[in-house]
Amino acid sequence: MKIVIAPDSFKESLSAAAVASAIESGFRQIFPNASYYLLPLADGGEGTVEVLLEGLQGQAMYNWVQGPQGKPVHAMWALLDDGQTALIEIAAASGLDLIPKQERMATTASSFGTGELIQSALDHGVKRILLGLGGSATTDGGAGILQALGASLKDAQGQEIEPGGLALNQLASIDVSNLNQRCKDVEFIIACDVANPLCGEEGAAFVFGPQKGATPEQVSALDMGLENFANLAHQVLGCHHGSTKGFGAAGGAALGLALAFTVELKSGIDMVLDSLDADALLQDADLVITGEGQMDNQTLQGKTPYGIAKRAQNLGIPVIGIAGSLGTEVDDLYSKIDCVFGTVRSPQQLDQVLSEAHSNLQRTARNVAATLLMGSTLNLQ
Known part of the structure; x- marks a missing residue:
């Protein structure tokens, strides 16, 4: 049997x-x-790196990166397939569990540290990146990730915007010309287990913002910022992701990633099952x-x-x-x-x-x- x-x-x-x-x-x-x-x-969230490391006999990697509130965190990710694939969890560098409950600030939490992990993976020459979106502290639309990879997000005065989703309301321009050149050569798969869109009452801010510390007033401001980001991204991408299913996961991180990579959204558990x-x-x-x-x-x-x-x-x-x-x-x-x-x-x-x-x-x-x-x-x- x-x-x-x-x-x-x-x-x-x-x-x-x-x-x-x-x-x-x-x-x-x-x-x-x-x-x-x-x-x-695991289903693509916390624990996925551990599971695939064991199942595929990968190599654990560690980087000191910027945490969701700017403090350094020692984040783990993995190299799989003899260094051809990187596996990263957004929770490792930008996770909600990294912040004590009473200190959570949804308006300023940034995904920059996750971008630093992605940058490290690119520096290792990987051909494929798997990113699990579960457990993030952020509602910045992946703006921090994008900035860590070399993009410039500026306000109307030409200044780089501050970290966090609230600052997206001041965003006036997106410049991706200085992105890491390897972004265009990498297969990028996002493990996403929610169908929520980026914006609106079923979107990232309204559905997930409160658990990240956002008040009702802040939820509305965060949603407006994500809408502004989506409008400006439309000019770069040629499509508007405000209502795209799955783009509400992890505070809208898929939008920033879509500006850097050709991304594929996939069920987290299916990603793990296929990998194994x-x-x-x-x-x-x-x-x-x-x-x-x-x-x-x-x-x-x-x-x-x-x-x-x-x-x-x-x-x-x-x-x-x-x-x-x-x-x-x-x-x-x-x-x-x-x-x-x-x-x-x-x-x-x-x-x-x-x-x-x-x-x-x-x-x-x-x-x-x-x-x-x-x-x-x-x-x-």
């Missing part, structure tokens, strides 16, 4: 690799002779086990369990989901995942749930396996 174990991490408790290992340990208690294939996954050649691993599998910290109907919005389950379903492979906890609404999950299980034994404090995550997961996996074995021996007809 071939079993593919392909989970995401359980946030704040277990890495994706640790989750896969715990599930295998539980299943081996019941099915010791099965063939187990562990495929730790998951379809080949799934061939001839008898069972797929996936999971994440919490599973509910939101899982179907491009998260890891949905991504791997969809591919397994296309091959006729049954899928079991094991989560740290199950949300209140899970009925829609059954359209892609045959059955789902939560691991928490009883009502507990969060710190206890997190500390017992491995043992809870291992025990649940063992019980799922035992149920499968029992079902194979019963004749209930």
Whole structure:
């Protein structure tokens, strides 16, 4: 029996690799002779670099860059495919988790540090860049990225605008003539798991600005700045991205990137699955086990369990989901995942749930396996 174990991490408790290992340990208690294939996954956000580094035996790289509020941060990225591909997470240099909650300033947070990581990747001669957009602190439309790569964004007085999305309201001109020359030669794939447009009530500022520290008044000002940026970018690109699906991710970072590269937006989990050649691993599998910290109907919005389950379903492979906890609404999950299980034994404090995550997961996996074995021996007809 071939079993593919392909989970995401359980946030704040277990890495994706640790989750896969715990599930295998539980299943081996019941099915010791099965063939187990562990495929730790991520959906393009935080943890993606770690997953692909392990899966593809890449090289971890580190740079001191400018954080979202200007303070230096030591950010990790990865070289894959013998140095041909760079993998970068916007969260590493421009992430919301880099800023204490009480210090978050959505109006001035900049993506400049992510641009510095991209610059470093270009200096290493990569031919392809994969960028995960999850977890950003910024709403600057990728203006900081663009400036870090050599572009000039000036106000009506000819001065370079200040960092952050609010300053986009003063933007009067975009000059990309001094961009890094290698930008035009690099394949650039953006991992994007939201369909929000850049501007408007469903856009980057209105939907994601509040969680980054923006007040209602600041949300409106940030949206106006992004609209201004999109209008000026239209003159350079020949198309207007104010309503383009996916351009609202990571504070509109795709707009700045589109001014520097020919970009392709792709589902984050599909990017990871393709990079790991998951379809080949799934061939001839008898069972797929996936999971994440919490599973509910939101899982179907491009998260890891949905991504791997969809591919397994296309091959006729049954899928079991094991989560740290199950949300209140899970009925829609059954359209892609045959059955789902939560691991928490009883009502507990969060710190206890997190500390017992491995043992809870291992025990649940063992019980799922035992149920499968029992079902194979019963004749209930």
